[in-house]
Amino acid sequence: MNWRMSDNGMTSFLTRLRGDTRGNTLAMMAAFLIPLAALTGSAVDVGRMYLVKVRLQQACDAGALAGRKFMDDSNSTTLDANAVTQARTFFANNFPSGIMGTPAYTNATRPYPFTPTKTADNQVAGTATTRVPMTIMQMFGQSEQPLTVTCEARYDIADTDVMFVLDTTGSMACAAADASCSQAVRTYTRPDGTIGYYTTEKSNSKLSGLRAAVMNFYDTMASNIDPNTHVRYGFVTYTSTVNAGAALLDVSPNSFVTQWNYQSRAITGEEQTGSASDTTYSNDTSAECTARAGRAPGGELTFSTNGLAYYFTRISWTRNNGRSTGGTCVIRAQAVKPVWRYGPVTYNVSQYIATLNTSNTVADPSKITGATARWQGCIEERTTTPGTTTFDIDNLPADLDPDLPATSNNSRWRPMWPEVIYYRATKAGNTYAGNGSSPYGDLWVDQYTRARDSYTNMTPYPNGWAENIESGYVSCGKPVSRLATMTRDQVSAYVNAVDFKAQGGTYHDTGMIWGTRLISPTGLFAADTAAWPGRQAPNRFIVFMTDGAMAPNDSLYGMYGMEKYDGRIGGGNTSDLTDFHNARFVAECAAARSRGITVFVIGFGQALNDELRTCASPGQAFFAGDNAALTSAFQSIAKQVAMLRVSK
Structure with missing residues (x-):
């Protein structure tokens, strides 16, 4: 039988096949299996x-x-x-x-x-x-x-600048475990031949721990330094002031004022003391009698070392009977002493500044005994804003601005001159001539003389003593060391020098101001911290170490004069001095960090307070309870600075 599908039948079959989707999924999965x-x-x-x-x-x-x-x-x-x-x-x-x-x-x-x-x-x-x-x-x-x-x-560090800001106040002579200690005060001979005072150290003193920690820092850095890496070190030791005079004169010879007001004294007249005595001379001519009178009241006097002088005046001359020229001459001698006005006095300081690091001296203008003085290099700061705890980091006063050049008296520094500073009974000032041969005011606020005035109604501050060395009412420590490449021997020589001593009171702001100023990339010392030729700018670090909290005193003579009289920090408010100084310290720390400087802070035997923690860069505040812990903290910081890193 012959089957034949008509065209219509084929079309119908294909149509049914297209519509029948049974089994298509399996076929598709088989097709997609290989690419999947x-x-x-x-x-x-x-x-x-x-x-x-x-x-x-x-x-x-x-x-x-x-x-x-x-x-x-x-x-x-x-x-x-x-x-x-x-x-x-x-x-x-x-x-x-x-x-x-x-x-x-x-x-x-x-x-x-x-x-x-x-x-x-x-x-x-x-x-x-x-x-x-x-x-x-x-x-x-x-x-x-x-x-x-x-x-x-x-395996190296980037070119690096490290500025150590180190507390070397009197408490550093104690051991870290001491709540307090009472060490004797002794004298030493400074490198310039003058006499200084310091607090003697215990055998395990914090200062000895600091020396060891600094050397360990250097060794840790040195062991990780590539031969092609450059590292510079600088030092600031601080108390109530900083010895920065030589550093300033090196970079800016006109950085100091030529005149400055000091809380001092000046002679305003004289006062008779004791009884007058008459002496009779025979057979003098009238001219001879007049010549015996060395001075009339009100004229120039030259005082002796006990503060007294004598003037002589002609009382009478009587011609002798029967003689044409001779006669009897009576001369009166009267002892006098100077009358001082205690208060602000303006002195020319140009010649005083010139004595730094020389054997020259200048006459002490506040003395009548031939005393001389030589500048040690410690400074009074330039103009600031008193009585505030709020500072604009972009608009700091002259003393807190690390980069401001010295172009006016407000922006220039002033030499500390302790020999001409005097305590007095009232802030307004006093006129006084002293008792007998001990004129009040020869008892000055310095580190050489300690004596009590016998005139109790004019008792000088503090507590009737002209100067309490043990309490650090005036101090002048080791000169700062500007940033420079240093060998291990050079670092050791600095921290083991005869003038690396414990003395004075704790003012954190003075140390931070100068630490920042010396390492700022845009300030007076910018050349010290500039990039090496053909290299990137160095990393910059401040390592700030202290063993105590801020402790200002309004009777102390330091970087801001004497607050009791000058009012340069509190503006007359001496009850909140700690707050004022802390605010300045924190502001200066912020100024350092804003310039790309990493700030490490170490509290040594002293719990870190809010100001110290705020000062440090994030995560860079350390506490060290003893000398070994201090070395460990310095070593940890050095390892951070000298961090091993992959460059590519």
């Missing part, structure tokens, strides 16, 4: 390759760092054998042989997949290679894929 398997296998194997590459890169970095650390410094263009061995060891520790199916390796039979090399600038570079076996992708002819990473490491 390839896609899934690719994702799995790419993920494995990524993990292997990350691990390989870490191992390469570790190997390069180890190679740089152990590399011998030499002129050779190839890496020494020990450095190669250490590099491969560290690589192997981070990328074990055969990890994740990569080819196994041994140093003896199969070469390491890591090759360290020495670069032209004496660093270590490395190349690491391996092959990652495929899993699912093997079905598609991809058995393995090669991986290669490169690395370069530097």
Whole structure:
């Protein structure tokens, strides 16, 4: 039988077939199975390759760092054998042989997949290679894929400037465990030959711990420094003032005023003392009698060392009977003493400033006994804003602005002149001539003389003593050291010098002001911290260490004169001096940080208060309970500064 489908029948069959979808899913899955398997296998194997590459890169970095650390410094263009061995060891520790199916390796039979090399600038570079076996992708002819990473490491620090700001006040003579201590005050001879005072140290004093910690810092840095790295160090020792005179004159000869007001005294007249005595001379002519009168009242007097002088005046001359020229001459002698006005006195300071670091002296204008003085270098600060605890970091007063040049009397500094400073009975001032041969006011606020005035109604501050050395009412410590490259011997010489002594009271703002000023990249000392030729700007650090909280005293003569009389911080409010000084300290810390300076703060035997924590850069406040802990803190900071890093 012959079957024949008509055209209409074929069309109907195809139409039914098109509409019948039963079994299509299975066919489609079969068709898509191969590309889906390839896609899934690719994702799995790419993920494995990524993990292997990350691990390989870490191992390469570790190997390069180890190679740089152990590399011998030499002129050779190839890496020494020990450095190669250490590099491969560290690589192997981070990328074990055969990890994740990569080819196994041994140093003896199969070469390491890591090759360290020495670069032209004496660093270590490395190349690491391996092959990652495929899993699912093997079905598609991809058995393995090669991986290669490169690395370069530097074991050094960036060019770095470190400014140490160190509390060397009297309490540093005590041990860290002491709540307080009472050490004797002694004299020493400064490097310039003058006499200074200091608090004697206990054998385990905090100052001795500080010396050791600074040296440990230097050694920690030195052990991590690449030969091509530059490091500079500077020092500020602070009490109630800072010895920065020589540093200022070096960079700015006109940085000091020529005249300044001191809380001193000046002679306003004279006062008779004791009884007058008459002396009779015979056979004098009238001219001879007049010549015996050395001075009439009101004229010039030259006082002796006991503060007294005599003037002589002619009382009478009587002609002798029967003689034409001779006669009887009566001369009266009267002892006088100076009458002083105690209060602000303006002195020319140009010649006084010129005595710094010389053997020259100038006459003390507040004395009548021939006393002389020589400037030690400690300063009074320039103009500030008194009576405030709020400062605008972008508009600081002259003394808190680290970058302001000295162009006017408000922005110039003033030399501390303790020999001409006197306590007095009232803030307004007093006129006084003293009792007998002990004129009040020769008892001055200095570090040489301690004597009590017998005139009890004019008792000087504090507590009837002209100066309490033990309490640090005036001090002048070691000169600052500007930023410079220093050898270990030079650093040791600074912290072990004869004038690195414990003395004075605690004023954190004085130290921070000068630490910031000396390291600021845009201030008077910018040349000291400038980038080395052809190199990037250095990293800048202040290491601020103190063993106590702020402790101002309105009767102390320091960087802001004598607050009781001058009112340069509190503006007449002496009850809140601590708050005023703390606000200035915190403002200066902020000024340092705003200039890209990292501030480390260490409280030594003293709990970190809010101001010290606020001063520090984030996470950089440390507490040290004893000398060993201080060394540990300094070492920790040094390691941060000298951090090992991968450069590429």
